[in-house]
Every structure is written in C-alpha cells, then in structure tokens.
Amino acid sequence: MSEVTVSARVWVSQRDAFTFPEREVEAVMARPDAALCFSGGGSRAMSASLGYLRGLTKQGLVDRVRYISAVSGGSWATSLFTYYRAGARDDAQFLDLGLDAPTDPGTLSLDALGAELPAGSMASVITSSLRDALFEAIREGGEQNIWNRAVAKIYLEPFGLVDPQKVLAPCLDAATRDAIRARPGNAGVPGLEPDNFIFPRPGRPFLVVNACIVEPDDTRAFAAQNPISLQCTPLYVGSLQPLKIRYAGEPFGDVVLPMGGGAVESFAFGGEGPAQVQSGELSCVPTNPVNIQARQTLEFAVGCSSAAYGAVADELPILDDMRQYTPTLPYWPVREGAVPETRVFDVADGGVLENYGLLAMLQRRVPKAVVFINTNTPIDLDYVPFAEGRHGKVKDKLDVYLVNLFGVEQSSTGTDLQNNTVFTHAAFKALVAALQAKRRAGGPVVVRQRLEVQANDWWGIEGGWSCEIMWVYLARLPQWEAKLPEDTREAIDEGDRAIFKKHLLRNFPHYKTIAENTGTLVELTPAQIRALAAMSEWVIESSADELGEFLG
Incomplete structure (x- = not known):
C-alpha cells in the first residue's frame, strides 16, 4: 500500500498519568473489573490456554472479567478466541467443547489422545509446522515480516484473520469503524474500506496482546536494551509510560531517546509520526493526521508478541544472521506538541520483558x-526463598518470570526482567510456601493471594x-493422573524412556517451548495437545467454586 495520511486518535500520557482509552467505552466498563492473564510458552502455553478457556467458557466465567491479557503462546490462543470469524461455526466447535460435562480423564487412553483433531478447532492448528511456514515465508521474501507471516499462516489464516489481498486491522466494533x-x-x-477491519466476537473481554520494543534496528548492540512494553488492543496500540532510554551501539556512541508516552488507534499504528500532537483533555481527544506506511494488523500483534528468537538473536552475536528476520517497526514516541523523529525499532516477544501480561x-x-x-x-519442593541471599540462584526452582515480580533478581537468555518489581519479598515467601503445599497435595496448584502493590x-x-x-x-x-x-x-x-511408544508424553506437562519433538520447532502432537488441554480444563472444573x- 502506498503511503497515505489518515486522521487518527492519539492518546498522550499527561504528567506520568494515563487514562486508558477503553474507559471511554461503556460496553467495556460495564464488565466486572477483573482480568484473565495467559502466559507465554509457545505451543505448551497455547494448549494449556485452550483447556483453561474451555473450562472457563463452560463455567460462564469468561463473562465475569473485563480484560484478557496475554503473551506469546497465550496470545496465539486468546487472539483466536477473541477474533476468529471462519473455520469454526461457534465456540463449541472452536474449543471442541463436546458435551456440557467436563472431559472425563478415564476416557483419555493413548489411542483416544492420539486421534485426529477435529477440523475447525483451535487444537488443530497447534500441530502445524512453523518450520515449514518459515521456509515458505523466506522463499517469498520481505525479510522483517518473515516471522509474522509464518505465524499468521499457521494460526490466523485457518480462522479468516489474514487476507493476502488486503490489510485487516483490529477494531473495537462496527460503530468505531464507521466513526x-x-x-x-x-x-x-x-x-x-468496511472489510479492512475485524472485530472481537460479541461478549468477549477486552484483549491486550503484549509485545515489546527492544532497541533501534541500527544499533546492532546484541542485547535486549531496556525493552519497553508494547500493548496491542482492538482500540489502540502503544507504549504507555513516557521514558528516556539510553541505547548502546550507535556508530558514534550511545544515544538517549524518548520512548513511550501514549497510544495510537490500532488501524493507524506503525508508520511515520505527525509533526504535532495536540491532546487537550483526555476525555475529548482531537484527531491527528498520521502517515501510515505499514498498517497495524492482528498478524503484527500476534507475531511480535511471540517473536522470542528476536531477542535471543539480539543477545548472542553468533546468531546475528537471524537479525534480518527480526520483526521491525517504524515507531514514534507520543509527546504533546512536536513529535520526536520516527525511527525503526526491533520488536520482540512480550516475554523478553514480562511473560504474564499482569x-x-x-x-x-x-x-x-x-x-x-x-x-x-516445575515447582522445586525443596526451594527455600533467600536461603542464598537476594541474588541466590532460582533458575530451575520456580518460573523465572514469577520471582522477578517480587524483586528476586533473576534473568535468563534473551530476557531483561530487572524493572518488574511490584510485590514484596515477604509476599514471595508466602507464595512459594503455598505453591509447594498445593503441589504436594496433588491437586490443582491454585493459590489466592492479596498483595500490596509497590510503585514501579x-x-x-x-x-x-x-x-x-x-x-x-x-x-x-x-x-488427575490417577x-x-x-x-x-x-x-x-x-x-523420555518411552521411546517406542506410539504417542509420547515425555516432559508432560512441561513440554519444551522449542523442539519438544524431534525435527520440529513448536508444533505438538494430538496426544500432547489433548492431554495438556484436558488437564487444564480439569483444573478449572475442580476449582470452579x-x-x-x-471473580464474584
């Protein structure tokens, strides 16, 4: 599409405060003020999320939240759940709900688990080969869009959410499109045109897909440098907190850039910035001219939210050749008055920064x-928080993204989690003890906790x-296993000893994010998908009360 200028709403953070645009929408605000957060984790997360969504739908609990917030594999599942418009007739087919009764564990023989997945179900796309889709996208060209196109081919295309002939932009509803x-x-x-917009299915919570902006594409710094949140919704896309960030690796030294500061309507995000932004009162934000070269699409949101390899390529110089496939984005920080220059940035998996959407x-x-x-x-039942001090090793004892929320400074390859503290050390100790107790009991590991939020x-x-x-x-x-x-x-x-079994369930339920099955990237087998989804559904059923x- 040639460059055009459109009139789009721009929301500016004022004095470090931001009124979220969905608060203007009566249908959103009428829902209970609660959220479902689905973590990343590739096809493992997608399969588990399928089971959770199945159980939540059967229990009528999806209707009792305002938000769904998701990352990576969680965003694959929840984006399809929110937007699907082809491939499945209804939720019964899409979620493979079957009868109203929960999935009976006693019926899950290996042959039953390994049976062909029903057409039109979310589960059916989790078996597709992302590797083959990547090779196809590489052959088609367009370097920076390869990952996003491959993800769209596998997950979005079967449900009518990509169209090679037109851009499809997420939009809140038909009234918003018409305006x-x-x-x-x-x-x-x-x-x-009217058919360039796609809408959430009726009654769905407000979806936030979480990606992150990593660094300017020309820095070549091989590090995830203070990545910032990029939130993609049906109404707007943006990085909301105004920041100034120092990036290393410029040919002439470090550079400090303004970042974040607001949001732009989803259909207009991803192009050159306007010369000026005039915000005025946030309750009555005027429209602003915005040049667009690349339209924000669901393909962009879902692809970038799951582009974990992009951050790994940034961190490890040996993988520099992969940088040519890292998703990129023309980005301009939102500021009142004159808008800073537009630069091209690398965009990556939301899990580079925070993996829960919380x-x-x-x-x-x-x-x-x-x-x-x-x-x-898995939860290490012998782990004692802070036994080795604040910086004591937690890796392989508990999920690394969880511990950082409580100020336990840990990291892993391709992540930058240092800015995520929102809860206290004391609360972390209590949570670990509760998780371990639930794990020992053998039932759902579900822990309710009231937490004092720390300023961040x-x-x-x-x-x-x-x-x-x-x-x-x-x-x-x-x-459940019994x-x-x-x-x-x-x-x-x-x-792993079951090498001659027809349907392998090694590593269950903690399948590897990459290459769980020999010769694959992220795809799983029908048996692996069904077993994990069934267990997740059982967790919801067992915890329904x-x-x-x-949720009230």
Whole structure:
C-alpha cells in the first residue's frame, strides 16, 4: 500500500498519568473489573490456554472479567478466541467443547489422545509446522515480516484473520469503524474500506496482546536494551509510560531517546509520526493526521508478541544472521506538541520483558486477576526463598518470570526482567510456601493471594493499593493422573524412556517451548495437545467454586 495520511486518535500520557482509552467505552466498563492473564510458552502455553478457556467458557466465567491479557503462546490462543470469524461455526466447535460435562480423564487412553483433531478447532492448528511456514515465508521474501507471516499462516489464516489481498486491522466494533471512516480526510482512503477491519466476537473481554520494543534496528548492540512494553488492543496500540532510554551501539556512541508516552488507534499504528500532537483533555481527544506506511494488523500483534528468537538473536552475536528476520517497526514516541523523529525499532516477544501480561493490568489498577503460569519449570519442593541471599540462584526452582515480580533478581537468555518489581519479598515467601503445599497435595496448584502493590516508575504502576491474584501454576497433578487409563499413566511416568511408544508424553506437562519433538520447532502432537488441554480444563472444573467466588 502506498503511503497515505489518515486522521487518527492519539492518546498522550499527561504528567506520568494515563487514562486508558477503553474507559471511554461503556460496553467495556460495564464488565466486572477483573482480568484473565495467559502466559507465554509457545505451543505448551497455547494448549494449556485452550483447556483453561474451555473450562472457563463452560463455567460462564469468561463473562465475569473485563480484560484478557496475554503473551506469546497465550496470545496465539486468546487472539483466536477473541477474533476468529471462519473455520469454526461457534465456540463449541472452536474449543471442541463436546458435551456440557467436563472431559472425563478415564476416557483419555493413548489411542483416544492420539486421534485426529477435529477440523475447525483451535487444537488443530497447534500441530502445524512453523518450520515449514518459515521456509515458505523466506522463499517469498520481505525479510522483517518473515516471522509474522509464518505465524499468521499457521494460526490466523485457518480462522479468516489474514487476507493476502488486503490489510485487516483490529477494531473495537462496527460503530468505531464507521466513526473512523467518517472523519474528514479519511473518506476514500485505500485500506479504510468496511472489510479492512475485524472485530472481537460479541461478549468477549477486552484483549491486550503484549509485545515489546527492544532497541533501534541500527544499533546492532546484541542485547535486549531496556525493552519497553508494547500493548496491542482492538482500540489502540502503544507504549504507555513516557521514558528516556539510553541505547548502546550507535556508530558514534550511545544515544538517549524518548520512548513511550501514549497510544495510537490500532488501524493507524506503525508508520511515520505527525509533526504535532495536540491532546487537550483526555476525555475529548482531537484527531491527528498520521502517515501510515505499514498498517497495524492482528498478524503484527500476534507475531511480535511471540517473536522470542528476536531477542535471543539480539543477545548472542553468533546468531546475528537471524537479525534480518527480526520483526521491525517504524515507531514514534507520543509527546504533546512536536513529535520526536520516527525511527525503526526491533520488536520482540512480550516475554523478553514480562511473560504474564499482569503488569499491563496493574497499570490499569485492575483489582483482581487470574494468572495462568504455563511454564516449563516445575515447582522445586525443596526451594527455600533467600536461603542464598537476594541474588541466590532460582533458575530451575520456580518460573523465572514469577520471582522477578517480587524483586528476586533473576534473568535468563534473551530476557531483561530487572524493572518488574511490584510485590514484596515477604509476599514471595508466602507464595512459594503455598505453591509447594498445593503441589504436594496433588491437586490443582491454585493459590489466592492479596498483595500490596509497590510503585514501579518504569511501568508507570502506582503503589499504595492492594490487588488479589489467583495464581494457577502448571504442574503434574497426581489426583488427575490417577483417573487416567493405565497406558496413559505409563506414558507420562516413563517420560523420555518411552521411546517406542506410539504417542509420547515425555516432559508432560512441561513440554519444551522449542523442539519438544524431534525435527520440529513448536508444533505438538494430538496426544500432547489433548492431554495438556484436558488437564487444564480439569483444573478449572475442580476449582470452579473457588474461581467463581474470586471473580464474584
């Protein structure tokens, strides 16, 4: 599409405060002020999220939250759940709900688990080869879009969410689309036809897909340098907290750049910035001319939210050749008055910065959140917090993204988690003890916790208020496994030793994010998908009363 100018709304943070645009939308604000947060974790997270969504839908709990916030594999699942418009007739087909009764563990023999997945179900796309899709995208060219195009081919195309002939931009609803098209200067603009917009399905919570902006594309610094949150919604896209960030690696030394500061309507995000932004009162934000070269699409949001390899390529110089495939974005920081220059930035998986989508909810002061931690790290029952000091090794003892929320400074390859502290050390000790107790009991690892929120200037999170979190931690569940047929129990217990089994369940439920199965990238087998989704659904079914009371 050639460059055009459109009239788009721009929301500016004022004095480190930001009124989130969805608060103007009556249908959003009428929903209970609570969130479901689905972590990243590739196809493992997508399969677990499928089971959670299945259980939540059967229990009617999706209707009792305002937000869904998701990262990476969690965003694959929740974006499809929010937007799908083809491939499946309804939620019963899409989620493979079957009967109203929960999935009976006693029916999950290896043959039943390994049966062909039903067409039109979310599960059916988790078996598709991302490797093949990447090779196809490479052959087609367009370097920086390769990852996003491959992800779209696998996950979005079967459900009518990409179209090679037109841009499809997320939009809140038909009324919002019509208002956009009716603005002076937008009439007749290519790419603003009625069918260039896609809407959430009726009754869905407000979706926030979390990616991050890593660094200027020309720095070549081989490090995730103070990545900042990039939040993609049906109404707007942006990095909300105004910051100044020093980036290393410029040919002529370091550079300090203004970043963040607001949001732009989703359909207009991703191009050159306007010369000026005039915000005025946030309750009546005027429209602003915005040049667009590349339209924000669901393909962009879902692809960037899961582009974990991009940050790894930035961190490890030996992988520099991969940088040519890192998603990039023309980005301009939002400021009142004159707008700083537009630069091209690398964009990456939201898990480079924060893997749960929880901090985006705390920015909004959401008082209740259910956080699904779909990790590949089992709970270490012998772990004692701070036994080795504040910086004591936590890796392989508990999910690394969880510990950083409580000021336990840990990191892993390709991440920068240093700015994520929002809870106290004392609360962390209590949480670890509760998680370990639940794990020992053998049932769902579901822990409810009231937490005092600590101020976090990097994220723009206010302190001095309390929230309630229900942590749902992925783990082996002996109570559920005891209900399985013998052959399935054996396949889980034997793990890597079961090399001659027809349907392998090694590493269950903590499948590797990459290359769980030989010769693959992220795809899983029908047996692996069904087993994990069924267990996750059982967690919701077994915790239905507790979840219902929590969400009110």
